[in-house]
Amino acid sequence: MEILVEAQPDPSAAIASMRIAERTPSSVSQRYPVAGQTPEDAPAGIGAIEERGFIREGSRPRNVPFSYYNDGDELVGFDVEMAEALAEGLGDAVEFIPFRRDELAEGLSKGYFDVAMSGLAMDSVAAYNRGARFPVAYAVASGNTELLRYVDNWIDLTRVSRVLDRHYDRWILGKGAAPESRR
Numbered sequence: 788m789e790i791l792v793e794a795q796p797d798p799s800a801a802i803a804s805m806r807i808a809e810r811t812p813s814s815v816s817q818r819y820p821v822a823g824q825t826p827e828d829a830p831a832g833i834g835a836i837e838e839r840g841f842i843r844e845g846s847r848p849r850n851v852p853f854s855y856y857n858d859g860d861e862l863v864g865f866d867v868e869m870a871e872a873l874a875e876g877l878g879d880a881v882e883f884i885p886f887r888r889d890e891l892a893e894g895l896s897k898g899y900f901d902v903a904m905s906g907l908a909m910d911s912v913a914a915y916n917r918g919a920r921f922p923v924a925y926a927v928a929s930g931n932t933e934l935l936r937y938v939d940n941w942i943d944l945t946r947v948s949r950v951l952d953r954h955y956d957r958w959i960l961g962k963g964a965a966p967e968s969r970r
Contacts, residue, residue, distance in 0.1 A: 814841070814882040815862045817848075820890075820899040828898030830928035833877070833937055836901060841880040844870040845900035848885050852958045853906035865958035866904035872950055873902070876941055895928040902927050902938060 836842050846854040846866060854864040862883055874881035884900040891907075894900055903926040925942075927934045945951040956962045 814880065816882065816884050819885050819887065820894055820897070822893065822897070825897075825899060830895065830898050830931040830934070831901050832931065832933040836877060836879060836934075839879075841882050842870075842874050842877060842902065843882050843884050843900040844873075845884050845886045845891070845894050845903035845905070846870070847888065847905040848883075850905045853904070854883075865954055866906065868954045868958065869945070869951070870902075870904055872945065872954075873938070873941055876944075891926060892929075895926060895931075898928070901934060 831839070831843075844866075846862070848854055848856060848862060850864070852864050853866040854862060857863045867883070870881050870883070884894070886894045886900065886903065891903055895903060904924075907924045907926055925938055927938060942951070
């Protein structure tokens, strides 16, 4: 008796070649903020972000599928696309600032970035205990209720408009790993 086993495609090749669906990030920093060296700023509200012209989004750039560098050295992932959508909703650009898991609350409180994304649901209890407040799986600085409310409302709108579902299907469920064929 002969058993044939169909070879499964290597998912790492598909993950490495994924691209941003809608547009590329506005600005990507590869320098991690350093306490005492990186200029500190008070947590920014909506008015300050709009005046600045961009929102600073904290991301962990090795956190597949949330934010990572693909084989073209582009920052891609679920939270990268969501940050682009958030910035677009503000009529602004986005600047991606890397952070390490244990520096989340510090990065928010010192104003290194305005909002943090990057698969934070798993880190939420520890960061909450260090002062971050979460609208779903994103974090803003403690006390920044204006931005917290804005992000909460924005998340509700992305659910209603199915933007959240579309990005979730693509990046988390892998429906975007293979090119879609036209009907």
